[in-house]
Amino acid sequence: MPKEKQTTKKQEKYTLILDAAETLMKKKGLYSLNMDEVSYFSNLAKGTLYLYFRSKEEILAALALKARILLLAHFEKAVLNENQPIQQLKAIIHANYTFLKNNPLYYELVSFYEINDRETETEEMSAVILRITELVIGIIKNGQLAGEIDSRIDPSILSFTMWGMTVGIMQLLKVKAATISNHPNLSENIVLDNYIKVFLDGIK
Structure with a gap:
């Protein structure tokens, strides 16, 4: 052959x-x-x-890599539609949410290695996360140069904080979806938009 x-x-x-x-x-x-x-x-x-x-762990790693690559592409596409750094950060958070809603399994795969510290990420997976981090840090630096983001904030720390807060909100929306939908004054979009407003107001 x-x-x-x-x-x-x-x-x-x-x-x-x-x-x-x-x-x-x-x-x-x-x-x-x-x-x-x-x-x-x-x-x-x-x-x-x-x-x-x-092993099944190797299968999970391969699918987790696929999921992270798709998430990165989702972020990059969202950023292209905005010109201002603050709006780009907002777009990334919204893209994270749409990724969760449209690809729940892939989102779970993205999160798997973050909540299972006994699992070891492959070099390829770490490289994709690094590219996501660099994307966000680059936007933050541009925002600081443009006077949109507080220049006293370390871009790397802010990127890490943004990731942690956003993951937490996504988990909340995922776990408490039924509770939110049954509340007369709440919706997932209201919770998400409120988080984005608080976060962006805090870094200006």
Whole structure:
């Protein structure tokens, strides 16, 4: 078999395995993933499965990388639609929310390595997070130069703080969605917009 065809076949099986794992997690949840079911749903022998992934943790890592790359692209697209740094930060927070609503499994994969400190991120995953951090820090620095953001605030610390606060709000919206929807004066958008206002007012 020609080398190019072999590579294509390997890539097809690799994608098949990830697609099967993703389908399973959408049905049963991220923490229910196991190699036996992935083997069954991908229609691949378990021995073949282990040629590509030595454990379910490696499958999770591959999907987490995919999720982080998609999130980065989501942020980059959101930023392109705004000219002012303050509005770009606002757009990133909104993009985070739409990513959560439209891709709940991917959002959970993004968060997985942050709430499971026993899991080790791959170099590729860390590199994507670094690119997200650099994107936000760059916007903050531009905002400080433009006089929109308090120049006394360290951009790296602010970026880290923004990430932590936003993750917390996203978790709140996810966990308390039913409570929020049953409250006569609340909605997810109201909570989100209030957070954005408090955050942006605090860094001006």
